[in-house]
Amino acid sequence: MITTVTLNAAIDKTYYLPRFPIGQVTRVSNMSVDAGGKGLNVARVIKQLGFPVMAAGFVGGYNGQYIENTLKQSGIPHDFVHVDGESRICLNIIDESAATSSELLEPGPSITEEQIGELKRKLAGLAARSRVVCFSGSLPAGVPLDIYADLIRIAKAEGAFVFLDTSGEALRCGLEAGPCLIKPNEEEAIALLGKAGGGEEDYFRALEDFCGNRISRTVVSLGGSGALALWEGSRYRIRIPAVPVVNTVGSGDAFLAGMAAALADGRGPEDCLRLAAAAGTANALQRRTGWVEPADVDNLLGLVTVESAG
Structure with missing residues (x-):
C-alpha cells in the first residue's frame, strides 16, 4: 500500500475561459472540481494507475466533508484528522487565448497541538502497513516548520520508504x-x-554536494525538458515527448504518483523514472488537475527515454 499525507487539503477548482480580462465580470462556461492539495492529487493518480492507496492528513468543515465524499466516490480510502475551520479552496484560472494559468490559494484552517498528535498516532499505524509514504504540499497555520521532519522519522521508523515534496523552509527542515x-x-x-x-554537469555536481549521504534519490523536474535524477549515486537524464499541453498544474504530483507506484511495485530506477515521467506528462493532457488516463500513460511509456548521465 501507498499512503499519501496532505496537511493542507483543498477543493481544487479550475475555470477555463476564452479570455480572462482583469477588472471585468467574466462568466465561466467550463470548469472542473476535485478533491485536491498535492498529496490528494498524488493519491488520485496512484489509484488511476491501479495501485492501492490511502489518503491521510487534515480536513475541516463542509469543504472537508466534500473532500472526503469525493475521495469515497473515487474509491480512495482515507483516514483524516478532523479539525475546526474550513479546508481551503484553490482556484486555477486558465486563460485559453493567452495560454496562461493563474492560481489563487486560500490559507486553510489552523491546526492545534492535539490534532498534530492525533495525526502522528495515525501515521505510525498507516506507515507500518505501507511500502511508500508520500508527504506533499504546503503547511497550514498552527503547525511547526519542522513537522515534516517529525513525520518522516515516524514513517521511517515503521519501515516505510518516504517521499517529501514541499518547498521553502518546510523542505529545508x-x-x-x-x-x-x-x-x-x-x-x-x-x-x-x-x-x-x-x-x-553543474546541476549534478551541485546536487551531489548538497545531498551528500542524507538523501539517496533526488529528482529535479525541468518541466517540458524532462528531469535530472540522482539515484543511489547514479546519474540519469529523463527526456519526455512533446505533447499538446492543456494544463500543467498537477503534473509534478502525477510524476510523484508514478514514482511511488513503480517503487512500491519493486521496479528498478529506470523503470521508476520512466513511469513517473509518463504519468507527469499524461497529466498535462487533461483539463483536470492531478488526473491521468491510463491509456495515455501506457502510450507515453514508450516515448520517454531514461539515459545514464555518467
Missing part, C-alpha cells in the same frame, strides 16, 4: 530527517542550492 526521495522543480532546486544549476 524536512531534509534534516533524511527522506528517501525529494522532487524539487527547477526553481525549488535553485533555492535549495543557493544558485542556478547552469549546465547539466
